Amino acid sequence: MNNPTRNIRRSFSSVWIRCVGGVVAGMVAWMIMAAPLTAQIALRADTVHTMTGDPIINGVVLIEGSTIADVGPADAVTIPEGATVYEGTVITPGLVDPRGTVGLSGIYNVDSDQDQLDTTAPMQPELRAIDAYNPQEELVAFLRDQGITTVHTGHGPGALISGQTATFKTTGETVDDASLSDISALSMTLGPAATQRFSSPGTRAKGAAMLRDMFLQAERYRDTPEDERERNLSMEVLVQVLDGEIPAFIQAHRSHDIMTALRIADEFGFNLVLEGAAEAYLVTEEIAEAGISVVLHPPKIRPFGAAENAQLTTAATLHEAGIPVAIQSGYEAYVPKTRVVLFEAGVAAANGLPHEAALASITRTAADIIGQSDVIGTLEPGKHGDVVLYNGNPFEYVTSACTVVIEGEVVKEDGCP
Amino acid sequence: MLSNQIRQALLIAVGVLGLWAADTAHAQDDPHVFRGATIYTMSGDAIDSGALVIQNGEILDVGPAGAVDVPSGAVEVDASGQVIMPGLIDTHSHIGGVSGGDGSSPLHPGVRTIDGINVRNSGIMRARAGGITAVNVLSGSGHLMSGQTTHLKLRDGSTIDDLLLCYEDSDICGGMKMANGTTPQRDSGPFPGTRAKSAAEARALFLEAEAYRDQLNSDDPPDRDLGMEGLVEVLNGERIVHFHTHRHDDIMTALRLRDEFGFELVLHHVSEGWRVADEIAEAGVPASIITLDSPGGKHEAVNLYFRNGRVLDEAGVDVSYHTDDPITDSRLFLRSPAMGVRAGMDRTAALESVTIAGARQLGLEDRIGSLEPGKDADFILLSGDPLSTYTRVNETWVEGMRVFDRSNPDDNAFFTGGYRIFDGTMHHVHDINE
CATH class of the missing domain: 2.30.40.10 (Urease, subunit C, domain 1)
Structure with a gap:
């Protein structure tokens, strides 16, 4: 099925070299679009x-x-x-959710609407969020109703490299309508969540070794002249990370997993955004020194598993340390199927995060961290x-x-x- | 017959011992008067700058500062600037690492959660930090009937007996957990595979219980049967059925079972209650509902909206909110009714939903749920409006004893969390955090 909006955009972009019919189509399209524009x-x-x-x-x-x-x-x-x-x-x-899985993880929570994690391999940088995002997902509409106008979403935690993320407006009938950025970050995970579903890695150290090896391969790929290498979808994305075109969003809750994230980012010189970070308050100085941003777990995260030591005051603690902090909806496996960053920032505000900083955590700072501050995040x-x-x-x-x-x-x- | 008598005697003895233990642990002879707070008694209008007088674990008096009787020698507590309201009542929680029936059967009427609760579990402290003083602890919803629930008073005790909340002159300290819809259905084993099969199995069990009850009253009493004994209490209206049900048609099935067997029923979760609110109201059955931050997560909860509480209340249904802890966190229990108000629920109904309505749904409204002379001295001191995001529970009092004090860092840690504060036993939900 052709999407009319998409056709309009196409005819627009190439109007000069199209036949008269194309010009007419373009003018009609312009007239249709002109009404809302004014x-x-x-x-x-x-x-x-x-x-x-x-x-x-x-x-x-x-x-x-x-x-x-x-x-x-x-x-x-x-x-x-x-x-x-x-x-x-x-x-x-408009509120900005700096990291969720909504649109890939759907409201029914059954296999047919859960596309945030493929478990056939522990590292799959080639998986694109735009090939999975459902802009007509009911949860997207639900978030929109709560004031969330932009979501940075995509592959979730649960694998060393689970795939790509993208940034969408919470409107639009197709992924192209909704997309603000087709690739925004590479989603990575450290800690038990990355070792549970695969025969390997089975330990933290093995996971780190596999990640480092992957980045070494990417460095070699980058340094190989284009005519001497075959295209490799995984390597292309990792090179984007190495070149600083997109950040790596690494979910790490335990303090030692956070330190591993810092260590690997330091070794390969990529831009790191820490996400989750339940124990960030234990290594605040180290995070501040590394000069990275944190996309914090929802403050209402259940204190369980790797996040069992989560603290309601962490957003405030990070803010006081001068660390840019945004608050994510994250990934939810059961009920509620998504968190709402407005609610979560409210809980942070009630637990020591100053009002403007709490608002910034879901507007300006969130937009900054996902690289969209030139178009959204402030009025x-x-x-x-x-x-x-x-x-x-x-x-x-x-x-x-x-x-x-x-x-x-x-x-x-x-x-x- | 003899064995029955022995059992009764033993249970009463245990109950008395439990009460005695609790009383010695919590005795507080000096009367206390809390002055200057805004008091929501939940039995009348809010009182500005009121006074609450307690002694020996009971409320002596409550009212405007000048209108209460204060015994001489009462300890004066300045509560000005704070809000006092009854201790919160959570009609559905899984704190204490509770367990019920296992996979051997979908029906476990003889299984008692009292035998599967650890009162040293940090969930108990989280609940106190959230202002909860009484809680109905249930086993899960993966069975048609997963076991007998346990009412706890969150006294500062070290064994389950210290915390039991039983009916007056009774050894019954809880209800019966039932469930329908998808959760108790499984593809294999002895579990039902459809809704109709689920209902048929529940009905067959109740028929059996009716026959057992009749035989009890005959010249030829049956051998003791733990499950049947529990169900006879249900049939006699002494043990309330707490029925997990989400979808509108499942709600109607629960009502139908109630009509057939005449038990006392409280509907739980009731996600699509807004679709059959008039029918629930007409049946005179209360609803214990949940607030989730978003709909979905399972098929039955895709139509769960913030307005559910408002619609049910406006239809005339007695509404309580519950935590379903760890589904929602006991520490932020007051958030649930507040989210109802967000969607237009009457403010008084919202406050009642976590106090006196909860008490009614547990059959304990004569003892807890409002601040009135003669009732248990279960109350909380709040930093402000009960329904504000910014309000914190400053103190939680159970039967005249303070069991949570925000100004004590050790207590406060159970609110804020932190390194090795919680014991990681929120096992009810699997894979909830990656």
């Missing part, structure tokens, strides 16, 4: 968290087409006539029109996202009780 939305709230400075009291965010046109105090922003106006108590940028003119309007403090249990806008499209409207 739409104007103004959102006003008592407090607007732009995430670029102090919150604006009684502020307005103006969206034209798909991007933000203006942000400021209500008396300084002119709301054009005809703009649709939404009012509420608090505004934040600034020119950035994507991703905005959430709440009926109170977003972190309070009893308040929620009432109106959600993604790239100028209202995807939830006045949805509060």
Whole structure:
């Protein structure tokens, strides 16, 4: 089945070299797209968290087409006539889930909707998230309703190298509609989760040795002239990691697994983002010194298994140490099938993480860590029109996202009780 | 007959000894008065700057500061700026590393969870840190009937006897766990493979129990049968059935079984309760429900929404929330009713759902669940609004004894967690953390 949007994009990009029919098709497409592009939305709230400075009291965010046109105090922003106006108590940028598996792991939790982990081999960098992400997954819509407008998702924990991740807006009918970045990171795991499902590695040390060996191979591949090597899907991705084009997201909960992640990243010089990191509070100095970011487990993670020593105050501890910290939804094997980063950041905020830092952990810092800070994560003119309007403090249990806008499209409207 | 009498005598003796042990461990003769807090008694309007008077593990009086009787010599406690409300009641939890029936049968009416709970498990401390003072500990839902549940009072005790919460003048200290839907179904062994088979097996067991009961009252009493004895208590209305059920049609099946055999029923989880709220209300059956952060995770929970509590309450169903710990964490129990309010649930109904409604669903509303003279001195001191994300449990008191004190770092660690604080026995859910 052809997707109309996709066809439109194609005809757009090649309009100059197409026949007259193509030009006409392109013009029709332009006319169809022009309507939403000129739409104007103004959102006003008592407090607007732009995430670029102090919150604006009684502020307005103006969206034209798909991007933000203006942000400021209500008396300084002119709301054009005809703009649709939404009012509420608090505004934040669209929320960013910096690491989940939603869209690969579906709501029913049966084999046919669980694609976050292939267990046929312990290292499969060639597995692409875009070949598995279901943008019409119900859990994606659920997260969108809670104010999450961007998800960095893909292959989950559970293998040394489980595959790639990608970044999606929580709208769109096809993966191409939804994609912000087709490949965002390589998903890796250290600790017992990486040794349980395979005949090898069966131990931590063997896992580390296998990873190092893989990176050695990748170095050789990179250093071999293109005409002297055959294309290798795995190696191509690992070279992207070695060249710093994408980071490695390594899940490690135990402090010694965290240190192993730091050691291997140091040896091969790739960009590391630590994820999970339940025992990060034990090695805070080492993490700070390494200058890396942490995409922390959901604070409500069950204190069990490798995360049995998780602490509700870890986000605050890392923040105080100057470590950039974002909060993930992570992977859930049972119920709830996904965590919601808004809820999780609230728990972090209630346990010592300052309010603005807690908001940043699911907006600006999260966008930074996944390499999307040029388009999302703050409310600034020119950035994507991703905005959430709440009926109170977003972190309070009893308040929620009432109106959600993604790239100028209202995807939830006045949805509060 | 003789054996029955011996059993009764022994159990009563055990019960008395248990009570005696608890009383000596917790005796607190000095009256205490807590002043200045906002008090949610859950038996009337909230009281601003109220006073709560306790002695010997009971509530002596509660009311506006000037309107309570305070015995001379009462220890004065300044609780100003805090909120006092009844100790929270969790109608469905798996703390204590609880176990019930095994894989040998789908029906275990004679298995007692009292024999499978470790009160030194850190889950007990997590629950206290969350303000929970009474809890219905159940075995799992992988059986049609996985065993007898146990009511615990989270007293500071060292054995199960110290913590038992039994009905007055009774050796019954819990209910009966049942389940339907997909969880008790298996592909092999003695377990049912379909919903209809599940119902048929449960009905056959109840028929057997009815016959046993009739025989008990005859001239030719039967040999003792542990399972049948438990079920006779169920048929007599002395032991409440706590019925795990998610889908709307499974809920109706549970109601149908109740109608047929006349037992006391509380529906548990009730994920699709919003679809049959009027039917549940009409049946007069309460619902003990759960809050999950997202729907799904299994087929039966894909229609579980935050609004479930509101819809059931508005239909007239008596609603409690439960933790299902470790499914949700006892430390954040108050979050569950708050999420109901998020979806429009009445605030008072939400507060009742973790206090007096829970007490009613365990048949213990005369003793716990609200702050009234003569009731157990089970209460919590909160740092603020019970339904706020930022509110912390400052203190948890059970029968006049403080069992959690946030200002004590050793206690507080059971809230925040940390290195080697928990004992990693949250085994109920497998593979929950990679």
